[in-house]
Amino acid sequence: MEAKDFNTKEQNTWCPGCSNLGINQAVKEALADLVNEGKIKSKDIAISAGIGCHAKIYDYLNVNGFYGLHGRTIPVALGIKIGNPELTVLGFGGDGDTYAEGMAHFVHNCKHNANMTMLVHNNQTFSLTTGQSTPTSEKGFVGASTPFGEEESPINPMTLALVSGATFVARSYAFDITHLKEIIKKAINHKGFSFVEILQPCIIFHNTIPYFKDHIYKLEGNNTGDIEKAIELSREWDYSFDKDKKVSIGIFYETKKTTLEDQWSQYGKPCYLMERKIDWDKLSKEFK
């Protein structure tokens, strides 16, 4: 299987040169590799998407998909996983989607630990709505809704994921397809809730390419089993664009924990294959 086997015939409406094209390519390559390695089956892949530029990926990936509502990609992905635990579930979200509208779902799913992968396209701006500030926009960000500059400091989703109990926390970069592909593969292979933040510069409303070019470095040899170290590492960059900051990409943390599906011993098979025959007399007798 090749990456291009996941192509669709839909017309691509991302801007020419959009970093989402890199993410799309990395995802296809990762999925093709995993299928070829026998880790997953193509027919069992199911994705969910929120609303925003990221979500157009739904139309460009030839896999089962649910194009949901803004902010709700995570609950939809969770529902897919609960309905059919045999599926390989990937959620796609933007930063506005995941950290603004859907923040509650993000935090709680770090806790639920269902076996699925959440990929956040973080461009630190709302782009499809023409460039407003999101929870990860830096202080001073000038957008249509903050013409005098964003007054507040951004939240740190990496720290948040770690303290909320996510069992796989990683970061990658949309323009480093090879790195991103490997991270996505590891995230899918991880049993539990895998959170991957993808730095995804918006070339129209928030062009951070020059900054990332100079400040990104790849993690090597960090202790991914140490939560305190991981939290410390997550605080290295505060989503600002200060010239003396460094931005690490790679796996921050990885651990094993009971998954949501493991809690339900009655799980037999996908719901749609369950044959349910109810003994009405037995069921109603409880009330007599």
Place this chain on the structure above:
Amino acid sequence: MKKTILIGGVAGQGSAVTSRFIGKIFCRLGYFVFNYRDYPSLIRGGHNFNILEISDTPVYSQGEKYDIILALDQKTIDLHKDGLKEEGFILGSDKLNSDKLNPIDIGGILKKLGGPQILENDVFIGFLFKYFGIDKDFLLQEAKNEFGNNFEKIQKAIEEGYGISTETEKLEKNGEGNYFISGNEAISIGALSAGIDIYFAYPMTPATGVLHYLAKKEKEYSIIVSQLENEIAVANAALGASFTGAKVMVGSSGGGFALMTEAISLSGISELPLVVYLSQRTGPATGVPTYTSQGDLKFAVNAGHGEFSKIVIAPGDPQESILRTEESFYLATKYRIPVILLGDKHLGELDYSFKELNNSNVSKERFIIDNPSQDYKTYQMTDNGVSPVAVPGQGPVVKATSYEHDEYGNTIEDAEATIKMNDKRMRKVDGIEKEVNNLNPATVYGKGKNLIIGWGSTKGAIVDALKKIEDFRFLQISYIVPFPKEILKQEVENSDRVILIENNMTGLLGGIIREQTGIDIKERILKYDGRPFTAEYIIKKINN
């Protein structure tokens, strides 16, 4: 035979458990029981009370005058003594004050038993059933079945009460035992009977009973009951699961339902089945959270932005709740639309009794095709608007989307395709209407040239009132969407006086009737104090 017993105390004293147990025993003896429950929104303290209506013929509402008041505190006496019948009496501790009090030395008995205060309930139970001449062994066996562990002390307490009481009115067995069930329990077993796979919910009174019941049954029936972070997650996760072919239901009251409405719209365009149980309480907003209302009718009918087909069903009692829940699953699954099952506190949390309890014979199929082709189209154009259903994992790529789309589920924005897909979804309505015509969308009770029109839980009080008023029929509307226009028009045309009865302030069904048929029903009996109708109240209003 007809007895009305009021049981009251502060929250935590056990009036709800005691009254349900007494009701259950009367049901076991073949009597019909209606167990009204009234409680404020707090955990300990306040004033809770139940009214048990016990009769040898079917009864579906609580009376206003009591034969016995079982008082667990002085407040119960102070608040309800005016409702005591002339020949009635109050049963309570000798520490309480009333000239109607039959005093029991609860302090002395509890000291002897060395037991906690809660045992006084069992002393009163013993007293009461000896009063009615019920066999002690039968009573103890029932108590053992009900309370299981820690039974020893309960048994002693019941025996103490039994011992100090005198048989006064001998009640004979009234045939085979009856079923005793609340609306929430009925919706739960209706869902199980329909083949539910997953129930998603966030706790909210008065819908929580379904969450509790199904959670208990999770292992036995291999279902999943999942409480998520909020109702938005609940409804969206439900659609995710529905996408995989699971039969799902979500439940809440008005406030939680408000958060679900974005997903109801999503269910509409993505054509993913979703059963939503909306148990109404007194609004707006937090309102009077533990009291009843029919204030969300139009909210349910209009829930979700945009135009799409949906179904709204309002059962009138637990037996109907079982059938309507099964129908909800059937119609949602077959037509791939949202179905709202509209109840309220009065239906959900109160116990009703029935000679029989039946489930429905509607299909429990999943309506998923075998071996879908590789060129599968989720939104394939069909004459009836319903596309063949495949699910992820079967083989072909399956898509579901909140965007307007082509037959494959790919995003489109062009004008012609937008019209085509809207028309496709709306075409389902014809099939649904035909189908619903065979599901008793409206029912007429009684005979007479005058007509009462109502819906939902007011059925009980209206049916009970009908026995005591001359020349009235009752038309119960069970399907709100699609609305049974023809039945309504015909019934109204054939009636002299037409009265609308609703547990809300503005006569919401009246508005829907006007919209659907052009008929304006002028005479209305409306109640919006959070309390349900009684038969007496309805009779008084009609006769004035």
